[in-house]
Amino acid sequence: xxxxxxxxxxxxxxxxxxxxxxxxxxxxxxxxxxxxxNKHPDDFNTYHDQIPSILSSPDYVRxxxxxxxxxxxxxxxxxxxxxxxxRMSGGYTWYLRTMYxxxxxxxxxxxxxxTLLKY
Numbered sequence: 001x002x003x004x005x006x007x008x009x010x011x012x013x014x015x016x017x018x019x020x021x022x023x024x025x026x027x028x029x030x031x032x033x034x035x036x037x038n039k040h041p042d043d044f045n046t047y048h049d050q051i052p053s054i055l056s057s058p059d060y061v062r063x064x065x066x067x068x069x070x071x072x073x074x075x076x077x078x079x080x081x082x083x084x085x086x087r088m089s090g091g092y093t094w095y096l097r098t099m100y101x102x103x104x105x106x107x108x109x110x111x112x113x114x115t116l117l118k119y
Contacts, residue, residue: 001029001030002027002028002029003027003028003029004025004026004027005026005027005028005051005052005055005096006025006026006051006052006055006056006086006096007022007023007024007025007026007055007056008020008021008022008023008024008025008026008094009022009056010022011119012061012069012119015061015117015119016061016062016063016069016117017063018063018069020088020092020094024092024094025094026055026086026094026095026096027093027094027095027096028051028095028096029095032095032096032097032098035097035098036048036098036099036100039098039100040098040099040100040101043082043099043100043101044099046078047075047082047099047101048099050073050075050082051084051096051099053073054071054073054082054084054099055071055084055086055096057073057119058071058072058073058084058119059072059073059074059081059118059119060072060073060107060110060111060116060117060118060119061116061117061119062110062115062116062117064085066087067087067088068085068086068087068097069085069086069087070083070084070085070116071083071084071085071086071119072084072102072107072116079104080101080102080104081101081102081104081107082099082100082101082102083098083099083100083101083102084096084098084099085097085098085099
């Protein structure tokens with residue numbers, strides 16, 4: 001069963017030059033949940049309830065070379081940056097693909113290079 005976990009915002013569309021409409025839904029399905037539980041179990045257990053917040057108010061965003069959108073949020077109480085990646089598939093439907101904690105040095109490098117854009 002698909003669950004709506006967020007929407008593509010106008011701000012994101014403007015920052016990344018996306019062509020979808022504001023309010024386009026982002027869904028998460030059982031296979032996405034299983035992927036995160038299997039590949040990133042600790043991260044999923046800690047942050048899965050934060051997915052809507054990460055999608056609605058990220059600290060940074062970027063469009064990757066494969067067309068996916070990466071939302072990054074800093075959780076100061078854990079000193080961790082969490083990435084949620086979404087990708088369009090199935091003909092204009094956006095799906096949450098994965099979520100995991102990023103290496104802080106990598107995030108800082110992306111910020112310095114301008115690869116991650118301040119949301």
